[in-house]
Amino acid sequence: MSEDNKPTSGVPPAEDDPTSPTALGAPVQGAKALEAASGKPAAAVTETATAPPVTLPDPKEIETWNEQVRRRMRQKTRRSFLGFGAAALVGFGAFEWLMSRREIDDVPWPIRKTLEVNEQLARDFFSTGRTAPRPSETRLGNRINGDLGLGSDFDPSKWQLQVSGLAAQDEPLALGIDAIKKLPRVEMTTEFKCIEGWSIIVQWAGARFTDFMQAYPPTTQSGDDFSLDHPEDLLPYVAMSTPDDAYYVGLEVESLLHPQTLLCYEQNHQPLTLEHGAPLRLVIPVKYGVKNIKRVGTIRYTNVRPADYWAEQGYDWYVGL
Secondary structure, eight states: OOGGGSOSSSSOOGGGOTTSTTTTTOOOSSHHHHHHHHSSOGGGOOOOOOOOOOOOOOHHHHHHHHHHHHHHHHHHHHHHHHHHHHHHHHHHHHHHHHHTSOEETTEEHHHHHHHHHHHHHHHHHOOTTSOOOOOOGGGBOOOOOOOTTOOTTOOGGGOOEEEESBTTOOSOEEEOHHHHHTSOOEEEEEEEEOTTSOEEEEEEEEEEHHHHHHHSOBOBSSSSOOOTTOGGGBOSEEEEEOTTSSSEEEEEHHHHTSTTOEEEEEETTEEOOGGGTTTOEEEOTTBOGGGSOSSOOEEEEESSOOOOTTGGGTSOSSOBO
16 A cells, blocks of 8 residues: 555544544535535535424314304303393483483483582682683684574664663663773684584684673672672672573673673674674683673673573583583
8 A cells, every 4th residue: 555545544534434524414614625525615505404394283173263263252242232232221221210200490300410510510610710722813713603592683783782780770771882892802712612512713802791890880799899809799690691582591600700701792803793693792711602692682690590591401501611
């Protein structure tokens, strides 16, 4: 054996050893070794991975699961139907009981008492220092809604405001629109909210009701001179109606003392139109629109809770915001 054919040690060459890393498929270390093992450049050598076997679910097992789901759905559907039926019967019975109760002012007493409790809570939390938001004038609206008391036979040139319950005056005082316009002018922009659920942003101009009271003082409970510093001495209610008495509202005096309550003669920088209550209307942002009476013909201070058109139809008398 020539020197070139002799092994350099007693270990056979790696390629002939079945237990060597190369024979077992292990990667050969080093770029040159890879090239030698594959006969290709090292960058071209890639390893291949064997995908795990995929086991398909048993169709019988799937059907068993589906049947369990269907059975549970049928059970829940029956329970839901029975629960809905029971709730409907209870609700119908409660409604029948409620509507068969004796009435107070044409409304079943449980509903009327609930409205009265709401009113007392609202009045307890009412504050003249808490004003309604003042939105921007960029989205002014001009919606016409409601024509009660706005008969077409009205002549604005003959309109006069009749005010009763004034101090030291037994007979009603008749005022023209000029008397209102002589009072300090106030402008404001508020969101007018209707009890039907819609609202619009409106710009108003007119006189504060408190300025009107100072100019034409109402009588007091004590008989002393009128003073805004003693609101507890004022008569507790104010009644207002249209000239034909077709529409009328009752108001508690606290809301009329609010700084945003105005007797208005302009809307959106224009004189009031007849549809909006010209020549004079009430704007009271702490109340829903039904209290913002148009075409005010009479104002009356009183100790007795006044009649209110919509309260007589079953609505809340207070309707505060």
